[in-house]
Amino acid sequence: MKPSPAFFAQLYRLLAMPVTEEDCGRKCGPYNEGGVPFCCDPRHALPTLYREEWAFLQPRTTLWRLWTPEADDPEAARLAQEVPETQVPAVCRGVAFCQREYRSLVCRAFPFFPYIGRENAFWGLAYYWQFEDRCWVLSHLNRVRMDFRQAFVTAYERLFTAYPQERETFRYHSQVMRRVFARQGRDIPLLHRDGHTYLINPRDESLRPVDPARLPKHGVYRLEDELPFPDEAV
Numbered sequence: 001m002k003p004s005p006a007f008f009a010q011l012y013r014l015l016a017m018p019v020t021e022e023d024c025g026r027k028c029g030p031y032n033e034g035g036v037p038f039c040c041d042p043r044h045a046l047p048t049l050y051r052e053e054w055a056f057l058q059p060r061t062t063l064w065r066l067w068t069p070e071a072d073d074p075e076a077a078r079l080a081q082e083v084p085e086t087q088v089p090a091v092c093r094g095v096a097f098c099q100r101e102y103r104s105l106v107c108r109a110f111p112f113f114p115y116i117g118r119e120n121a122f123w124g125l126a127y128y129w130q131f132e133d134r135c136w137v138l139s140h141l142n143r144v145r146m147d148f149r150q151a152f153v154t155a156y157e158r159l160f161t162a163y164p165q166e167r168e169t170f171r172y173h174s175q176v177m178r179r180v181f182a183r184q185g186r187d188i189p190l191l192h193r194d195g196h197t198y199l200i201n202p203r204d205e206s207l208r209p210v211d212p213a214r215l216p217k218h219g220v221y222r223l224e225d226e227l228p229f230p231d232e233a234v
């Protein structure tokens with residue numbers, strides 16, 4: 001049975017806190033056109049809403065509208081085709097009009113997705129590695145709030161009960177991440193549900209504890225880190 005729209009009200013209450021103490025949008029925004037945080041810019045990240053989530057939001061806010069690709073934009077058409085049957089693509093009115101209480105589940109969880117191991121266990125939080133060069137959080141995993149990590153795990157446990165096929169979707173995504181990282185000769189950072197942080201060997205899924213403050217930085221954040229006076233970056 002599909003969850004009622006009120007199910008999303010519960011998930012929203014659960015994941016109401018920010019990912020980090022800092023307003024991370026102020027950290028990455030200066031590096032994007034118009035100062036817009038990357039995950040609030042549909043040119044970088046197209047949000048999707050579960051169909052029941054859309055039904056929950058519809059009568060409550062005009063923040064969201066359904067998104068359809070332009071007829072002459074094959075890349076947008078490809079993105080639209082990738083949206084799973086259970087979800088709809090949607091865009092919000094923009095960061096200046098954000099209503100935090102009506103942020104979607106995907107907005108709240110970004111930049112993380114639930115890592116599902118080969119044996120189908122939900123291990124914790126892995127991240128959308130495609131955003132490593134842009135997302136400040138991915139260069140500062142030590143800043144992720146512990147209450148966010150715990151709420152994320154609870155929220156996705158509930159989501160998997162409501163949408164069992166989502167577990168398979170994220171299991172596949174985790175497998176893709178293992179392939180990509182194995183090719184690159186890298187281990188996968190994991191914010192484990194046990195509260196610790198590990199590196200996953202993508203070939204055999206063995207775990208190695210790591211201090212998240214010592215993980216490498218990426219893109220502009222690596223360059224910032226190398227500046228003699230990092231506080232003077234943008």
Ligand code: SF4
Nearest residue numbers: 024028037039135136
């Ligand atoms: S989650 Fe990442 S991309 Fe989104 S606002 Fe924070 S730093 Fe920027």
